Amino acid sequence: MLQFDLLKTDPTSHARRGTLTLNHGKVQTPIFMPVGTYGTVKGVMPRSLEEMGAQIILGNTFHLWMRPGLDIMKSFGGLHGFEKWDKPILTDSGGFQVWSLGAMRKITEEGVHFQSPVNGDKLFMSPEVSMQIQTILNSDIVMQLDECTPYETNGKKTTEAEARKSMEMSRRWAKRSKDEFERLENPNALFGIVQGGMFTNLREESLQALVEMDFPGYAVGGVSVGEPKDEMLEIMAHTPHLLPANKPRYLMGVGTPEDLVQGVADGVDMFDCVMPTRNARNGTIFTRYGDLKLRNARHKTDHQPIDTTCTCHACAGKSGVSWDNGGRDGFSRAYLHHLDRCGEMLGPMLTTIHNLHYYLNLMQEVRDALDAGTFDQFRAQFKADRARGV
Numbered sequence: 001m002l003q004f005d006l007l008k009t010d011p012t013s014h015a016r017r018g019t020l021t022l023n024h025g026k027v028q029t030p031i032f033m034p035v036g037t038y039g040t041v042k043g044v045m046p047r048s049l050e051e052m053g054a055q056i057i058l059g060n061t062f063h064l065w066m067r068p069g070l071d072i073m074k075s076f077g078g079l080h081g082f083e084k085w086d087k088p089i090l091t092d093s094g095g096f097q098v099w100s101l102g103a104m105r106k107i108t109e110e111g112v113h114f115q116s117p118v119n120g121d122k123l124f125m126s127p128e129v130s131m132q133i134q135t136i137l138n139s140d141i142v143m144q145l146d147e148c149t150p151y152e153t154n155g156k157k158t159t160e161a162e163a164r165k166s167m168e169m170s171r172r173w174a175k176r177s178k179d180e181f182e183r184l185e186n187p188n189a190l191f192g193i194v195q196g197g198m199f200t201n202l203r204e205e206s207l208q209a210l211v212e213m214d215f216p217g218y219a220v221g222g223v224s225v226g227e228p229k230d231e232m233l234e235i236m237a238h239t240p241h242l243l244p245a246n247k248p249r250y251l252m253g254v255g256t257p258e259d260l261v262q263g264v265a266d267g268v269d270m271f272d273c274v275m276p277t278r279n280a281r282n283g284t285i286f287t288r289y290g291d292l293k294l295r296n297a298r299h300k301t302d303h304q305p306i307d308t309t310c311t312c313h314a315c316a317g318k319s320g321v322s323w324d325n326g327g328r329d330g331f332s333r334a335y336l337h338h339l340d341r342c343g344e345m346l347g348p349m350l351t352t353i354h355n356l357h358y359y360l361n362l363m364q365e366v367r368d369a370l371d372a373g374t375f376d377q378f379r380a381q382f383k384a385d386r387a388r389g390v
């Protein structure tokens with residue numbers, strides 16, 4: 001089941017405020033979705049995810065099929081019971097993940113033949129198999145199996161003819177995914193994925209064909225795959241707002257804080273990206289006033305938290321009162337720098353909590369600005385703040 005209520009459209013952009021009602025609960029949009037590939041958002045307790053305002057998280061069909069496998073997943077009634085997350089979950093279909101495997105795969109019209117990276121078994125993923133796995137996972141939002149058209153192959157840019165061939169196969173797999181999803185009587189929601197590479201004409205053909213199949217929601221795929229930033233921004237500006245206004249729009253794998261705010265202005269409702277979690281583990285911290293490199297020696301003696309405006313557990317501790325508002329419970333940059341240098345596990349746990357809180361709080365501020373009709377002013381302030389530097 002999926003119901004999308006479009007609450008407000010911003011008069012100065014394609015931005016919109018909405019509410020998504022799914023089997024495991026409601027999601028306020030625009031929204032950022034933390035990535036939990038193996039049934040965990042790395043290093044973060046479900047309780048902490050709830051405290052920081054996470055409303056929906058991602059899982060991966062491919063990874064969970066490899067490990068722990070379908071029998072164990074079935075015994076827990078799906079992914080919610082296994083990872084103890086009772087709010088909505090979106091699962092990616094596995095196509096992109098097999099594609100990122102590189103050499104160990106062969107793509108045919110029928111599906112993808114590949115070797116398990118876990119034990120070398122010869123495996124096969126088709127639209128039908130992907131739907132069967134996602135039905136067992138019982139995710140609230142299921143993604144069709146598609147082929148993520150590469151930006152380039154062996155250094156050669158994908159041609160329009162190659163992008164068309166890939167897009168047309170994804171279109172046929174969209175239909176096969178939908179037919180199997182319905183045959184299985186899956187009670188959740190299946191999203192179609194727009195492909196077409198960096199060719200806006202192909203993007204429109206793909207979008208049109210998927211809209212005719214009438215999905216409850218749509219994703220824009222095939223970006224954030226190593227293309228130059230300006231080409232990603234061009235597709236983000238071109239495609240999402242052409243999708244039906246009364247359906248949720250999901251941009252896959254994007255992006256930086258700036259990409260999210262621009263993406264909202266371009267009409268995107270849902271985002272996922274590994275950046276906040278991955279960068280946290282390598283000491284790149286997102287803050288209101290710019291990015292901070294925790295390993296820089298200048299932080300070694302600094303008593304301030306990583307973000308003096310932040311109320312997350314890393315920056316504001318038990319009281320939740322930010323440094324700027326007089327709170328002194330937070331962990332200092334000196335302490336986080338020390339944990340990182342010692343390779344202590346609490347380090348990435350705290351920086352991940354902060355980075356995810358930053359992304360989720362940013363989207364809360366976006367929703368508040370859309371509700372107040374001040375999104376234009378918010379964008380200007382956001383840009384100025386981020387340019388200030390920490």
Ligand SMILES: CO[C@@H]1O[C@H](CNc2nc3cc4c(=O)[nH]c(N)nc4cc3[nH]2)[C@H]2OC(C)(C)O[C@@H]12
Binds near residue numbers: 222
């Ligand atoms: C920049 O971060 C790296 O790039 C990936 C994010 N970029 C991305 N573009 C995507 C496109 C598709 C698609 O076309 N179809 C389906 N079904 N899923 C998709 C998932 C996608 N994610 C992250 O994924 C890894 C972890 C490989 O590195 C990160």
Ligand SMILES: [Zn+2]
Binds near residue numbers: 312313314354357
């Ligand atoms: Zn923080």
